[in-house]
Amino acid sequence: MSISKLNCNTTPAVLVKRERRKSARPAELLAAALELFVEKGFAATRAEEVAKLAGVSKGTLFLYFASKEELFKAVVRENISGRFTEWNAEFETFQGSTADMLRYCITAWWERIGSTKASGITKLMMSEAGNFPELAAFYEHEVIQPGHQLIQRVLQRGVDRGEFQPIDMKYGVYIVLAPMMFLAMWKHSLGSCAASAELVPEEYIAVQIETILHGLCTAQPPHPPSPENPAP
Incomplete structure (x- = not known):
């Protein structure tokens, strides 16, 4: 089955679900980061651990936050x-x-x-x-x-x-x-x-x-x- 056919068969409900998931990612990443920063400290917390806890890839994390320092700042602002x-x-x-x-x-x-x-x-x-x-x-x-x-x-x-x-x-x-x-x-x-x-x-x-x-x-x-x- 071609990629174009797969895309054509994607239902509106699936698209809405994906959009909701995408919009939820920053909040999920911030919650995961807060959990790990408090548990392990800033130095010991790795970006890939935050991403894994949030259920996304490390690359996805860096789409929203340029660095671990910027992620920490966002956690402080959020909370x-x-x-x-x-x-x-x-x-x-x-x-x-x-x-x-x-x-x-x-x-x-x-x-x-x-x-x-x-x-x-x-x-x-x-x-x-x-x-x-x-x-x-x-x-x-x-x-x-x-x-x-x-x-x-x-x-x-x-x-x-x-x-x-x-x-x-x-x-x-x-x-x-x-x-x-x-x-x-x-x-x-x-x-x-x-x-x-x-x-x-x-x-x-x-x-x-x-x-x-x-x-x-x-x-x-x-x-x-x-x-x-x-x-x-």
Whole structure:
């Protein structure tokens, strides 16, 4: 049977299926790359492994991404940096106190990023940035700087509204980031071990938030007396 006859007999349904498969490939490649980057690190992940996991050839991968570095950048944009527009929009429309906003920001981060594979990118960058300065500069520009700016906006909102004490914003950002980074590192290291079962992320976050707010807020509402310690 000739090639031309085969092509003529290709049904519209088959063509549609092929087009759908082609359009799905970038997403499949990004998902496979995230899986392997988080599991093995950037240096140890090979392009052919990503392609195999995604069910395509290595050549197909390079049709969409020019190099492994470009693939990594696309993974970061897909899972983290591409979401800053959405997060800044939420800042603009948030109704409520800045304490509530900070609670929302940290818990939402855990639900959307921290508890997912995407948080493994943080661990990857901390361990491999020194070996890949171009990727480190990219991550600084695409993730770290926008992240710091967003947290500074939250803290400055509290100061401007008289809800938070004035602080050095440069270092105030790290007060908020520290527990988030700890959880990201913990999840992709000791968090996978039974020995760390006592740490419940949601409970840890709740304690960290209230501790941070205790230091930031200009006035703390009095705690109601407990039955064991009645008010005098």
